[in-house]
Amino acid sequence: MRRSASAHLVVDDVSAPIADDDAMHHLMRVLRLRDGAAITVTDGRGAWRPCVLAGAGLDPVGEVEQCARGREVAVYAALPKGDRGDWMVQKLVEVGVAEIVLVDAERSVVRWDPARRDRGLARLERIVRSAVEQSRRVHVPVVRGPVPADEVVSSIPVAEPGGRALRDDDTAVVIGPEGGWSQSELDLMADRVDLGDGVLRVETAAVVAATLMLAAGGPR
Numbered sequence: 011m012r013r014s015a016s017a018h019l020v021v022d023d024v025s026a027p028i029a030d031d032d033a034m035h036h037l038m039r040v041l042r043l044r045d046g047a048a049i050t051v052t053d054g055r056g057a058w059r060p061c062v063l064a065g066a067g068l069d070p071v072g073e074v075e076q077c078a079r080g081r082e083v084a085v086y087a088a089l090p091k092g093d094r095g096d097w098m099v100q101k102l103v104e105v106g107v108a109e110i111v112l113v114d115a116e117r118s119v120v121r122w123d124p125a126r127r128d129r130g131l132a133r134l135e136r137i138v139r140s141a142v143e144q145s146r147r148v149h150v151p152v153v154r155g156p157v158p159a160d161e162v163v164s165s166i167p168v169a170e171p172g173g174r175a176l177r178d179d180d181t182a183v184v185i186g187p188e189g190g191w192s193q194s195e196l197d198l199m200a201d202r203v204d205l206g207d208g209v210l211r212v213e214t215a216a217v218v219a220a221t222l223m224l225a226a227g228g229p230r
Contacts, residue, residue, distance in 0.1 A: 011048075011050060011060050011072075012050045012058065012146040012148075013146060014048065015048045015049055015050040015060070015146070016041065016043050016047040016048050016049060016063075017036075017037055017041060017043065017047070017049050017050075017143070018049070018050045018051070018052070018142075018143045018144075018146045019033055019049060019050075019051045019052070019068075019143055020051075020052055020053070020054050020139050020142055020143060020150060021051045021052070021053065022053065023053065024051055024052065024053050024057045024058060024059045024074050025059075025074060027051040027059065027061055027068045027070065028067070028068070029067065029068055034066060034067075037049070037063060038063075043063050044063070045062075045063055045064055045065065046062050046063065046064075047062060047063040048060065048061075048062060049061045049062060049063055049068055050146070051068065052142070052147075052148040054139075054142065054148070054149060054150030055148075055149065055150075056076050056077045056078065056079060056148050056149055057074055057075070057076050057077075057148070058074070058075055058077065058148045059072060059073070059074045059075065060072035077148050077149075079108065079149055080106075081181070081223075081224060082108040082109070082181060083106070083107050083108055083109075083181050083182070083220055083223045083224055084107065084108060084109035084110070084111060084181065084182040085102055085107055085109075085110055085111070085182070085183060085185065085216050085219060085220050086111040086112075086113050086155075086157075086162050086166060086182065086183070086184040086185065087110070087111075087112065087113060087184070087185035087212060087213075087215075087216045088112070088113045088114070088115050088118050088119075088120075088159075088185065088186055088187035088188070088212055089112055089118070089119075089120040089122075089156070089212075090119070090120065090188055090211065090212040090213050091119050091120060091188070094211070094212070094213045095120065095134075095213070096133075096134070096137055097213055098212070098213035098216050098217070099134050099137050099138060099141070099153060100137050100140075100141045101141075101213070101216075101217045102151070102216060102217060102220055103137075103138050103141035103142060103145065103147070103151055104141050104144070104145040104147075105217060105220050105221055105224060106147065106220075106224055107151055107220050107224075108149065108151055108152070109151055109152045109153075109154075110134075110138075110151055110152070110153045110154075111153075111154055111155045111157060111162075112153075112154070112155030112156040112157070113155065113156060113157060113158075113159050113162060113184060113185075113186075113187075114155070114156035114157065114158055114159060115159040115186060115187045115189075115191065115192070115195060116159070116191075116192040116194070116195060117187050117188075117189030117190055117191070117192055118156075118187040118189070119187060119188050119189060122156060127156070131153065131154070134153050135153060138150060138151055138153055159184075159186075159191075159195055160194075160195060160198055162184055163184055163191075163195055163198050163199050164198045164199065164200055165200070166182045166183070166184050166201075167180060167182070167183050167184065167201040167202065167203045168183070168184045168186065168191075168199050168201065168202050168203070169183055169184065169185050169186070169202075169203055169204075169205050169215055169219055170186070170191070170196075170199065170202040170203070170204070171204060172202065172204060173201075173202030173203045173204040174201075174202065174203055174204065175203070175204065176203050176205075176219075176222050176223060176226060177226070178226045180203065180223055180226065181223060182223075183203060183219040183220075183223065185212055185215045185216045185219060186212070187212065188211075188212055203219075205218050205219060205222070206218070
């Protein structure tokens, strides 16, 4: 049902779904949907429900269903330059990660001061919500950070050439910055995983790592 719906929305309450003005504008003016169009809604916590577009609102036409989260995977990644960070977050949501944690490494190209951090996270949260709606998912992933690299590389597997293969029990991976890791960060690493022979961009490595970890958990 979610795949075939004309649109999918994140709402506060699936028992009484309300689409805000921006959502209604998108449905009626951008997508040009008409009364009776099939819409699904989710609260972002696993509950979802079929509805139809009716006037300036949504009418439920089915019962609330609950989906279990399934395999929970986290990707820790340094932010790449430009809009590639937005692309990375969007694709990580689409493939089904549960958590995205931004990492601040010594050689990170993108750095956020406190004011930029708040604006940046707010923008990424909007991207997360949009990606959830586009991919018809029913769980909204957490996006947080940046956290210092030295707080995570000693306890979470790091994507680094020459490391071991990913195992079925791996549910988190750290992706380094475009400038590579410093020697002090390399010295802290207790576990390294290899994502293949190619040299991958940060955003590509993040999506590859997420996909491999999710696939290792079997069907979701």
